[in-house]
Structures are given as structure tokens and as C-alpha cells.
Amino acid sequence: xxxxxxxxxxxxxxxxxxxxxxxxxxxxxxxxxxxxxxxxxxxxxxxxxxxxxxxxxxxxxxxxxxxxxxxxxxxxxxxxxxxxxxxxxxxxxxxxxxxxxxxxxxxxxxxxxxxxxxxxxxxxxxxxxxxxxxxxxxxxxxxxxxxxxxxxxxxxxxxxxxxxxxxxxxxxxxxxxxxxxxxxxxxxxxxxxxxxxxxxxxxxxxxxxxxxxxxxxxxxxxxxxxxxxxxxxxxxxxxxxxxxxxxxxxxxxxxxxxxxxxxxxxxxxxxxxxxxxxxxxxxxxxxxxxxxxxxxxxxxxxxxxxxxxxxxxxxxxxxxxxxxxxxxxxxxxxxxxxxxxxxxxxxxxxxxxxxxxxxxxxxxxxxxxxxxxxxxxxxxxxxxxxxxxxxxxxxxxxxxxxxxxxxxxxxxxxxxxxxxxxxxxxxxxxxxxxxxxxxxxxxxxxxxxxxxxxxxxxxxxxxxxxxxxxxxxxxxxxxxxxxxxxxxxxxxxxxxxxxxxxxxxxxxxxxxxxxxxxxxxxxxxxxxxxxxxx
Amino acid sequence: xxxxxxxxxxxxxxxxxxxxxxxxxxxxxxxxxxxxxxxxxxxxxxxxxxxxxxxxxxxxxxxxxxxxxxxxxxxxxxxxxxxxxxxxxxxxxxxxxxxxxxxxxxxxxxxxxxxxxxxxxxxxxxxxxxxxxxxxxxxxxxxxxxxxxxxxxxxxxx
Numbered sequence: 292x293x294x295x296x297x298x299x300x301x302x303x304x305x306x307x308x309x310x311x312x313x314x315x316x317x318x319x320x321x322x323x324x325x326x327x328x329x330x331x332x333x334x335x336x337x338x339x340x341x342x343x344x345x346x347x348x349x350x351x352x353x354x355x356x357x358x359x360x361x362x363x364x365x366x367x368x369x370x371x372x373x374x375x376x377x378x379x380x381x382x383x384x385x386x387x388x389x390x391x392x393x394x395x396x397x398x399x400x401x402x403x404x405x406x407x408x409x410x411x412x413x414x415x416x417x418x419x420x421x422x423x424x425x426x427x428x429x430x431x432x433x434x435x436x437x438x439x440x441x442x443x444x445x446x447x448x449x450x451x452x453x454x455x456x457x458x459x460x461x462x463x464x465x466x467x468x469x470x471x472x473x474x475x476x477x478x479x480x481x482x483x484x485x486x487x488x489x490x491x492x493x494x495x496x497x498x499x500x501x502x503x504x505x506x507x508x509x510x511x512x513x514x515x516x517x518x519x520x521x522x523x524x525x526x527x528x529x530x531x532x533x534x535x536x537x538x539x540x541x542x543x544x545x546x547x548x549x550x551x552x553x554x555x556x557x558x559x560x561x562x563x564x565x566x567x568x569x570x571x572x573x574x575x576x577x578x579x580x581x582x583x584x585x586x587x588x589x590x591x592x593x594x595x596x597x598x599x600x601x602x603x604x605x606x607x608x609x610x611x612x613x614x615x616x617x618x619x620x621x622x623x624x625x626x627x628x629x630x631x632x633x634x635x636x637x638x639x640x641x642x643x644x645x646x647x648x649x650x651x652x653x654x655x656x657x658x659x660x661x662x663x664x665x666x667x668x669x670x671x672x673x674x675x676x677x678x679x680x681x682x683x684x685x686x687x688x689x690x691x692x693x694x695x696x697x698x699x700x701x702x703x704x705x706x707x708x709x710x711x712x713x714x715x716x717x718x719x720x721x722x723x724x725x726x727x728x729x730x731x732x733x734x735x736x737x738x739x740x741x742x743x744x745x746x747x748x749x750x751x752x753x754x755x756x757x758x759x760x761x762x763x764x765x766x767x768x769x770x771x772x773x774x775x776x777x778x779x780x781x782x783x784x785x786x787x788x789x790x791x792x793x794x795x796x797x798x799x800x801x802x803x804x805x806x807x808x809x810x811x812x813x814x815x816x817x818x819x820x821x822x823x824x825x
Numbered sequence: 826x827x828x829x830x831x832x833x834x835x836x837x838x839x840x841x842x843x844x845x846x847x848x849x850x851x852x853x854x855x856x857x858x859x860x861x862x863x864x865x866x867x868x869x870x871x872x873x874x875x876x877x878x879x880x881x882x883x884x885x886x887x888x889x890x891x892x893x894x895x896x897x898x899x900x901x902x903x904x905x906x907x908x909x910x911x912x913x914x915x916x917x918x919x920x921x922x923x924x925x926x927x928x929x930x931x932x933x934x935x936x937x938x939x940x941x942x943x944x945x946x947x948x949x950x951x952x953x954x955x956x957x958x959x960x961x962x963x964x965x966x967x968x969x970x971x972x973x974x975x976x977x978x979x980x981x982x983x
Binding site: 300318337339340341342343345346349350358360396398399401402405406416417418438440441442443452453454455456458462463466472473474490491492493494501502563613616617625628629649650651653654655658659661664665666667669671674677779 | 848849850851853856860873875876901904905908909912913920923924925927928929930931932936937940942945946947948949950951952953954955956957958959961962964965966968969970971972973974975976
């Protein structure tokens, strides 16, 4: 097997968390290498450059790796899950294709056991992470508006995205209902920011931003980390983490761009592969010393998978709205976020208000929801849908359950022959009640806004790609995989910084918190360099 | 996963696809909308099948079976009723067929212009998004913070 020169720190995965931890550790002047299985993305390759921009959301920029099927992707057996897995494999990872919605977790999200008697408290709290949230906001570049009474104080460096016709319509309805709303925080630049151009409203941001206005880590953290000396090697797919006779991580075996098997030795290994990729890698790293997978003495590697069920409720108004001419992000509501004892479920959700879609996507949505017929009435009905759509997403907190898990598929493998992940996942009764509550509130809002032809899409098509909880953090080695600063209980030079270390999921998009946690773990490592393995 | 991207429909399959496409999205001369069987659009559909080709073949076979092999012989009402009925329960093949037809149809210049849209890619020109009415936020600004502060001990507890 071909070998490489030893590095101080080996990071696996270059997405949201891998980029943040690489940048933060760069100041130590350690030799840092990141292995990424995908490619660098080129803005000229993003769909909005071409007339087929909508169709490509269902092909090479599809959020499901199973359908996208790039040679840099690995398959995921998600047959036994109503919610499907979404991810992206390339420099920047999921930030290349996320919507750039940027809520933080709330303080109560870290104290769900103490406050609400459910699940477990985190070993860190909001206030320990606050300065890392702020640092990350500066690094990613956040647009928003201070003063929101629904969330703790924060100070986005850029003004919010315009309300537009659609946001104004929502706001009028919310004010009549007396319910909270606020312009969403996003990582879409509304002014020039650190070399990024301002948003020019080229449409839904998910399939990459040709303008470069959306913050993905390939254009935020990585240029700075590389300039500071970090090496990023693409097309390197890691098969397993190796360990030495002392049970310490010794490096990783990976396949390079030519399919050649290589060994990369390292003093410290950091996993940043997301809540599915990380448990897959740990389970694929089983050995005589770690027969159940690496760092898995608790038996919790892969368990407690949380996916954020995310119903979307839509309706149509008579007046023309923004359609697809602008970011999908618009406003949010925290009205139903915190636990309310009068409801029949614990915890809560964010309402996320979206704009419309492009012409082809509207036709697909209309047909699949039964609102758009085929035949001679198609054109008349279609004109009443296109650019008239309102839609509200219900971002439900998904509490941890051990039977929701990632294991290794006994048959399915990626193109290098590495066993693929298998997902077993069900939606809990608490979450189902939460979903129905949110759907009912969304229908009230849309009705108040004058919308008709309401349609609720509960889960199957709304997989948000939030992959959380499968290597949870905690102080008890029997009940967690990593400690309160991200180090594996079982392997003292192995760290995890991605969404898998989450204890609970909150009811928000996770990237802001994933990165704040990665910066927090990096800070803890820097403070403990002399005693890191004690 | 990706299948044989180099495969293509046969001429007979394209003929059948054209009949179905014309039924699903027919020409509307009054509004200037071509049908989805317009030669340029049908050619775009046929070239865009890619990874959906197996599903499209399943869809063509399902429609043929449902019509007893006589889809073309049905009158317009019969064809539309059959397609709408099949689409509602047709699963992945139906969704794929609808998606590839409208994916090509709603990027055709004539269609977009008839809908009042510009016939161009979003980038680099972009679009204008109105600021909207920010005065609506005034009432929200007046609310007291209502997020739960975990540092605050509830009254009666210490």
C-alpha cells in the first residue's frame, strides 16, 4: 500500500465543519491535511448558468446522492426510512447545496432534559457557543436584522434580503394574527462581503450559487485555511481509520483519484463527514481491538439519528408574487418554537416562509399535488399557479431515539467497494403531533394571507439533509461517543466535529450550530495542546 | 443510481411519447402556447431523459397497457381521462414522465414569453426583488423577548 508523509492533523471531510476546524487550527502551524472525496466546484458549472437550470435540480444537482449519482457520491440505502437522505460530496460539502437559511439553536435547545424532561441535556450550552456563533457569522457572512424578540441577541453584518411581494403578504397576515415573524438570517450576501458579490436574485439557492453570493465553505473558510498552510486533497475517499497497538488512531486508509489504496499517517484524526458519513466510517473501521466499530464501546455509534421532519404547506393567491425570482429564504416565525404545556407534544418548531419556484418546478409541484391537470385545462390552471405560490415549511425538532440509526448495508457498496450506509428511521408520535400542529398553523396563515388550494406535503419529498446525532457528545462514556469537547471517549486522538455529535436537534437548520461547535472543539483543542491525549 | 446514459428511445417510443405529451400539455393557439409534442420540444424531451430513461419506458408501457394498446385510437376526452387517472396512481414512472415533459416544455422560448417570463438563464443578469413594506415589522419590534433564557431561574425556584 502506498504511504504518505505523516501529518499532525488529518481532517476527513471538507464541508461545513471540516472547513471551520481546519481554518481555526491553522494558526497552530501544525501540519494539517484534509481529505475530501469530491471535487472543487466551479461557479460556471452551477445550473443557473443555463436554460436547463431547473431540470438539473433532478439530475447532477439533485440533493439525494442516490439519484444524483456522481462518481464522487456514495450510495445510501434509505429504503427503510420515509425521509430520504440528502447530502453533497465536494469541497464545501452540504454548504454547496443548502438553502443558506441561518437560524441558531435556542438556549433551551441545549437544556431539553432540565427544562422539558425529554431526551438529554447537552454537555455545552448556548452561552459557551455564543462567541463561536458570532465568529462563524463573520466568517460565513450573514445577512439579517438585529432586534428579533424571538431569538437571543445577534448582530448580522449585512442587511436582510428584501421582503418582496411574497414576504410582505406573509407579514400582513402574521400581523393580523398577532404572531411573531422576522426576516430570516441567511448566509446570502446582500452587499459585497469579503470578496463575495451581492445577491442578484438568480433564484432558489439550493443547486449552488453562480454569483458566489451564497456562503459555501469552498469560498469562505477554505481559501483562508489554504493560505494559512492547510493542505486540501480532493478525490480521496477514506475507507477506514486505523489504530495502533495502544488503541490510538494512527491515520486513515483511502483511495486516491486513480483508485490507488493509500495510507495517510497522522497524530490526530478529526472526522467531519456528517451524521451519516461519520458513523459509516467508524463502523467500517472495526478491528480486533474495536470489533463493534471504532469509538463504539457505548454501542451508540450510528444510533439516535435525527433528520428533521419538515412538512411544507403551500397555497396560491390571486395576485402575482415573487415566484422564483429571489432566494427561497424570506421570513421566519418563532411563535411556536418553545415548549408550550397546553399542546399535546413537547418542544416546538420554526416556521420558514418561502418564495415561489421557477416555471418547470411549479408544473412539477402542481401536478404531483393534484392541483394541475393534464389536458386542455392545463394552461388555464397553470397560469393561476405560476408566480402565485406561497409556501411555509415546518421545521420540527426531532428528538433522539436509539432505533433510528445508521448501520452498514450488507450488500450495497460504493465504487471503491466500501460498504454503504443503511438507514432505519421512523417518525415518533411526538413529532407527528408537532407536524400536524405546525401544518394547521401554516394553513391558518395561508388562509389569512388569502391563499386557496392549500396542500400539505408531509415528509416524503421534503428531505432537508440534516443528518444529526449518530455519535453524540456527553460526559458519560456509556451514554455518548465523544466527550464535551469532541474527543472520542475510546480513542484519545480521535475527534468528531460534524452534526453527528448533536445530542438533540432543535427545530432549526443546523449549519450555523454545526460550525459553531466545530470552532468550539478547535478552540478546546488549541487550549489543551500540551495535554490533548491525557 | 445512474443507468445507461447513452441509451435512447426508439422511433416508435418517441412517437408514443409525442402522443402522450400532446395529451398532457396540448397546444393552446389562443395564448400562443405550443403543445409538448411540438418538434423542438419533443426533441428536447427525448434528449433530456438521461437517468430517467428506464422509468420513461415503464411509463410508456403502462399507458399502452392501460389503453389496451389503443391510446392513439382514443378520442381526446378518452386520452385525457386515461392520462389523468393513470398519473394520479402511477408512482415513480408517472412522476418521471411528467417531470421530463414539463422540464423541457417550460424552458422553451415561446412558452416562457407567452407566460410573460424572460427566455434566458437566471445568471448573470439576475432579477429584481422588491424590498417590500418594512413598516410591517414595527409591531413585531415592540414585542418583549419571548425566547426561553435558560439562565433565568423561574419564580419560586432557587
